[in-house]
Amino acid sequence: MRDFHFPGRSEVLASNGMCATSHPLAAQAAIDILKQGGNAMDAAIAGAVLLGFCEPQSTGIGGDCFVLWSNPGNDTINALNGSGRAPAAADAAAMRAAGHQTIPLGSAHAVTVPGAIDAFCHLSETVGKLGLDQLLAPAIHYAEQGVPVAPRVAFDWENAAGTLQGHGRKAYLFNGQPPNTGQVFRAPGQAEVLRRIARDGRDAFYTGEVADDLIAALAEQGGVHTRDDFAAAACTPTTPISGTYKDLELVEHPPNGQGATAILILNILSHFDISAMDPLGALRVHIEAEATKLAYDARNRFIADPDFTTRLDHMLAAETAQKLAALIDPKRAMPAFVPGAESVHKDTVYITVVDKDQMSVSLIYSIFHSFGSGIGSEKFGILLQNRGAGFTLEAGHPNEMGGGKRPMHTIIPGMLRENGRVVMPFGVMGGAYQSTGHARFVSNLQDFGMDLQQALDMPRAFNDSGEMNVERGYTASVRQELADMGHNVSVPNTAIGGAQAIRIGENGVLEGASDPRKDGCAIGY
Numbered sequence: 001m002r003d004f005h006f007p008g009r010s011e012v013l014a015s016n017g018m019c020a021t022s023h024p025l026a027a028q029a030a031i032d033i034l035k036q037g038g039n040a041m042d043a044a045i046a047g048a049v050l051l052g053f054c055e056p057q058s059t060g061i062g063g064d065c066f067v068l069w070s071n072p073g074n075d076t077i078n079a080l081n082g083s084g085r086a087p088a089a090a091d092a093a094a095m096r097a098a099g100h101q102t103i104p105l106g107s108a109h110a111v112t113v114p115g116a117i118d119a120f121c122h123l124s125e126t127v128g129k130l131g132l133d134q135l136l137a138p139a140i141h142y143a144e145q146g147v148p149v150a151p152r153v154a155f156d157w158e159n160a161a162g163t164l165q166g167h168g169r170k171a172y173l174f175n176g177q178p179p180n181t182g183q184v185f186r187a188p189g190q191a192e193v194l195r196r197i198a199r200d201g202r203d204a205f206y207t208g209e210v211a212d213d214l215i216a217a218l219a220e221q222g223g224v225h226t227r228d229d230f231a232a233a234a235c236t237p238t239t240p241i242s243g244t245y246k247d248l249e250l251v252e253h254p255p256n257g258q259g260a261t262a263i264l265i266l267n268i269l270s271h272f273d274i275s276a277m278d279p280l281g282a283l284r285v286h287i288e289a290e291a292t293k294l295a296y297d298a299r300n301r302f303i304a305d306p307d308f309t310t311r312l313d314h315m316l317a318a319e320t321a322q323k324l325a326a327l328i329d330p331k332r333a334m335p336a337f338v339p340g341a342e343s344v345h346k347d348t349v350y351i352t353v354v355d356k357d358q359m360s361v362s363l364i365y366s367i368f369h370s371f372g373s374g375i376g377s378e379k380f381g382i383l384l385q386n387r388g389a390g391f392t393l394e395a396g397h398p399n400e401m402g403g404g405k406r407p408m409h410t411i412i413p414g415m416l417r418e419n420g421r422v423v424m425p426f427g428v429m430g431g432a433y434q435s436t437g438h439a440r441f442v443s444n445l446q447d448f449g450m451d452l453q454q455a456l457d458m459p460r461a462f463n464d465s466g467e468m469n470v471e472r473g474y475t476a477s478v479r480q481e482l483a484d485m486g487h488n489v490s491v492p493n494t495a496i497g498g499a500q501a502i503r504i505g506e507n508g509v510l511e512g513a514s515d516p517r518k519d520g521c522a523i524g525y
Helices: 024-035 040-054 092-097 116-126 132-145 151-163 167-172 188-200 208-220 227-231 259-269 282-302 312-316 318-325 433-448 452-457 476-484
Strands: 012-014 017-021 064-070 077-082 236-238 241-245 248-252 349-355 360-366 413-418 421-429 461-464 467-470 498-504 510-514 521-524
Touching (some): 017 024, 040 064, 040 116, 040 360, 064 413, 116 132, 132 188, 248 259, 259 312, 259 433, 282 312, 282 433, 312 318, 433 498
Antiparallel strands (some): 017 521, 077 236, 241 248, 413 421, 421 498
């Protein structure tokens, strides 16, 4: 239990339904859908689409999603891949010939066909109870009437405004400037798009006038996307992967997401007595950072489009983790493995919902970097992601850019099972940090017995491309110890990630927690 003498927040408790996400309006919209008779999937979709207007620097209908969910009375976890593919004409060899070593973040070449809308439509039809018209109504309302810009959103908006280009600047800047906290953001063009989707389904987005608007914006920037590329967009049901850490089973989405990396980190950490360490001490940060370096190196070698990922079993094998753990010196940092372009700061939104029947949903939805590619469409103001920057241009690599391929993704929804029972949907935002964040969250719960909110509040550190980012919640002496071990220590300007979680009690009581690094909350009824 937290010390009530100090600032903080308590877990939210309820029994009929719970939503935890990074903006209160989206959490409230999800709860409203539950009260209207929708299930957890209906509520998650409604809240997620609204987040694109509450946090437009982080997500939107020009992005991708991944989803895990469990059905009422069933502890089987389902997965859906809602990530988009590169256009058929994408060509890594041509990019190399043009002198590129990586895919430029703000180029049309970094834009994969958005997959989220197809996924939301599919899930609404196959899993949800209410129709798209009800689910999209909150987002349509706020896109038209506007959302007051929240403090963390304003902070991120100002930092990333330079990413916006062309029509994107017109749609997302106020007289050429980012908004201040409290200014009202409206997106009437996207409200019209959502009305069309509510009426006509996914084809309203992937064919006709909306698709033509997106293709034209990409063509202006040298893109090779076609009507056929958009029309062919389709989500893919898939099978989750999992690993155990002490009493908990961590369930992750399979590649092309990086969930296997989180499992590998925990497998490595299991070779150390983490619970005997100071949870805020330098040794724990060091061991976690070394495990991260090794696991992310494996990620960058193996994880790619599911049709091209061939070493997943090796990555998840106990023997692999044992060999990697033996490489870690408890007193000295190893040289950094460079994760590559995907490690640059990114934004993402995460939403989790559990309903009265204990159906649980874990949904993550993103445009990758803040404001994605920065490319917006002229007529409807839709911002396009830059997930294609997750490809490599290395010839012959499983994750080499190619027509129709899905790139390696950093976004990963998570779930926990205990003794076979689904006990917690959760997610950690923050780009490349997410795998480390999943592992740290599980360790906070298992190694130190932390309460749910405390496990999210705890200070974070992340070794990113050779830079040891250590939040201000750590003491100066810890930062000095890490430097003495050989880490290149710095304090990041932006807090590391964000997170949400809902614990499902055996008595049916739901316990929600929300990361104070974002503007959101958990709401139940």
